[in-house]
Amino acid sequence: MTINDIYIQLKEALKSEIVRHDLADKRIDIKCKPLSVEEAIGTPEHDDYPIVKGKEVMMAATFNRASGQSFTDEYTDISLSVEGLLETDHTKTNERAIFIAGLNAVYRSLQLCEKTIHCKDKEPVACAENLIEQPQFSGKKILLVGLQPRFLEYLVKQNTVRVLDLDPDNVGTEKFGVRIESGEYFRDGLDWCDMIFATGSTIVNGTITHFLNCGKPAVFFGVTISAPAKILGLSSYCHCGH
Known part of the structure; x- marks a missing residue:
């Protein structure tokens, strides 16, 4: 299975939920932005995590007050519709990060998954x-x-x-x-x-x-x-x- 195969499968699953929950005609913005260290992980007891060292950032997407996150070393700040997620270019790392954060937010809002927000502090x-x-x-x-x-x-x-x-x-x-x-x-x-x-x-x-x-x-x-x-x-x- 290639990475292309995986993202086609993920997008097909998201597309099915868009149809099932009648989201296709709704303009629902998903705002993706990199979080600061404190927003992402709080103030942990150790400073050797990749995000604290500046090697990674966390993307955060919000959909219907549900949050989804993804770790990446490449990012773009963007706002798009749920259907717009299906158009992201999954050959590019930064757009894969956007898609995954958005997917997590949508699935969390539909109660199809849980634990989409990183743990913090201790x-x-x-x-x-x-x-x-x-x-x-x-x-x-x-x-x-x-x-x-x-x-x-x-x-x-x-x-x-x-x-x-x-x-x-x-x-x-x-x-x-x-x-x-x-x-x-x-x-x-x-x-x-x-x-x-x-x-x-x-x-x-x-x-x-x-x-x-x-x-x-x-x-x-x-x-x-x-x-x-x-x-x-x-x-x-x-x-x-x-």
Whole structure:
């Protein structure tokens, strides 16, 4: 399945909901804008998250007072209709970020998904603490795709972990005793691991295709993947999202 195939499926699902709920003739603006660090994640106890370091931004879309978000490293400030989401160019990262934020907002407003708003303040730590209480994340060789520092900090307590990341400033550094590897080594990582724990923003940057139907169980984390996980039937984790 290519990234094009995935976005065609997501857009078809959204189109069906537009028809089902009679939204086609309504001009409903979805305003997408990048959030500040405080708006996105509050004041967490640690400053090593990608959004705090300025490596990512969070897009926020609002539809009928429901909010949807997506993480990305490329963004555009835009206002468009629900139907306009179907016209976004899913070959471009910044427009994929807009589409996913809008999709999450629309699906949240229709009560088709939940946890579309990022956790804040002390909640990222609580999310990581809850993670290691789940049996599926115990005693495994886990490929963590996208450096989420708190997840890594807690996962290494009871698992063997390898981390892949696209940020060149992270690659080659060591966090919690684990050397951060380049995302280009995903095939070797897939051969090595028992399971994949990947950031949901892979659906925005397009690398999600590496981890679907690869023969290894995959769980995608975070608010970005909320509606897409429902549509595509993916396993997801977002304990403290709102």
